[in-house]
Amino acid sequence: MLQPELKLRRDKIRWFMAQQGIDAALITCNVNLLYTFGRIVSGYLYLPLNSPALLFIKRPNNISGEHIFSIRKPEQIIELITENNLPMPTKLMLEGDELSYTEYNRLAALFPESEIVNGTPLIRQARSTKTPIEIEMFHRSGIAHAKAYDKIPSVYHPGMTDRELAIEVERLMRLEGSLGIFRVFGQSMEIFMGSLLAGDNAANPSPFDFALGGEGLDPALPVGVNDTPIKEGQCFMVDMGGNFYGYMGDMSRVYSIGKLSDEAYTAHQVCLDIQNEIASIAKPGTVCEDMYNTAIEMVTKAGFAKNFMGIGQQARFIGHGIGLEINEMPVIAPRMKQKLEPGMVFALEPKIVLPGVGPVGVENSWVVTNEGVEKLTICNEEIVEIEVSN
């Protein structure tokens, strides 16, 4: 990672710090270190408002450079700040929504004279508008993601279960360069590489706040495939995380085994229409709840409101910011007054679940430009029919 890019990112955070009278941040969570230092280490980035950042590294032991110091434990940070002729901060921010209660208190205790505040919302706000280099990572991810999806029909074999097919799709993603790991903000949401939902399993609710659920294979991970055969006349939706360079690109596509009911194609077109309508109104200044309400109006008028974003347990959002984690700001949901800003990247995923058929709809990743939005995941959006062998 080039230093100007890292400086740009750190200065985005500093800009918000200045607004809130915060004169230093101590950053240690993986995604925030990746954001501000360009790679994950076991250590701490100390970010003063008006001086260069200091990096304190526990592991690995082979990183050196200006302003980089090797430490064994965080208690050594204080003397190193002093040795670098920096004052103790008056108001310090820590990652309060991400650090454990125990770790937050351990770090806060190092600064007994400082006011300590939760910096997570501020860092997430800074991260919500991407730099040109981050947007380029999403562009590249979208290309690799589409290459993997284009090969999905070739790995399907009649009689496969959803689990067996998901394994082959995961392999396709890995072969195109997916790092595999699926990063989510918060400790409560878990998933493996993403989901493949076939037939009625798409209507099964999960504990997690993803757009759709699925029963899962085991109570230890109750989401996604449930090892049932994929049937003719039904469809499956692939929604794998597209983490090729650390950035969680997001894209869903639908594949059918033979033809589906007419209603399924109608419902799919409703989702495409919703996507295209929202894409046409989305631009800097567009309010997130307005985008959500547009979707609800359209799906209600089309008669699919009860099947929108699940059945029985319906997700209350149609899109979400993406970045180093799958659930960044903004959220496209009811009562969200946040406005789109240039550089924001979000996934938009209108989906309808039809009993006896499966999930239809679409998901793409979008970046907000100065004039509107640009699609980052270019790949056929129709239902891809896999012919039934006779």
Next chain:
Amino acid sequence: MLQPELKLRRDKIRWFMAQQGIDAALITCNVNLLYTFGRIVSGYLYLPLNSPALLFIKRPNNISGEHIFSIRKPEQIIELITENNLPMPTKLMLEGDELSYTEYNRLAALFPESEIVNGTPLIRQARSTKTPIEIEMFHRSGIAHAKAYDKIPSVYHPGMTDRELAIEVERLMRLEGSLGIFRVFGQSMEIFMGSLLAGDNAANPSPFDFALGGEGLDPALPVGVNDTPIKEGQCFMVDMGGNFYGYMGDMSRVYSIGKLSDEAYTAHQVCLDIQNEIASIAKPGTVCEDMYNTAIEMVTKAGFAKNFMGIGQQARFIGHGIGLEINEMPVIAPRMKQKLEPGMVFALEPKIVLPGVGPVGVENSWVVTNEGVEKLTICNEEIVEIEVSN
């Protein structure tokens, strides 16, 4: 999950609570809900010392039963405790090492009259000795894990990179039933399904406190394979997480491309000897640091101390408890005075990294019985030679 098993687990936690004068626990982290409720939900298990547990579920919306209540937000918990004729706790424990600072404080604020303490160490202590059903899950995991490893030579092709081979090994694990997800205690350690370390990449340090590191494919996940070709006369070690039923079985095996140097076979045998010596002394009452010191004495005498558990950056442990997470109690490391207890399950992983060759050694999962230890991962422990095609 059968109720008697859940009651047994909850009573293990209650036993420690009683010792510390704690009269209730509020549990919400995924692995602890899986442990005490048998499946993951978005919700809270309220565990009073002397009354049945109450379960408050936000999602999914299709779980009902005795003592189960649907809620939208944790603030509803208080009225439901009262409606169930339970007193407010005098001393309540929360998952302080696992919950974020923000979430811990939100939950603590619900109980303004209660003393709040960190319950994570206590729950981890309860979880460190497994029930017979949990041990059975490890037995089954070991069988599936070994089946996948037995097929590794069949997916190797000459000219493969470590990344390409890792993808095929991941697929084998998934086909045998691996859930894929790799659960680690603490927010700082991340890895995809496990690692495959070939040749000199095994000596590359990582930020994470795993036994070995590896450079990784991207600064976003600097651990494991680095896309270099696997060479003749070198070896690779497979160390995939064996999560087939929620329990993180752990096993490492070594495969060579053609013959290795004599030194490599000697070093491998040293690791097997260390494993076997430790297995012969391990029983209830054995002190963890004594096991560690035994390994260090043996590897020093054999002349491989500088290559033990890495080169340059060496791991300071040779084993670790396993369970729902890969890093449970006890830790087999210096200054660890903890004694083995019946029912503890741990991984033992003496490994030596040889420059120009790769990593040798072994890792198995073991359960502590009343008399000694029993191996849970039965699979050929010699270096498996993959013949070089001519």
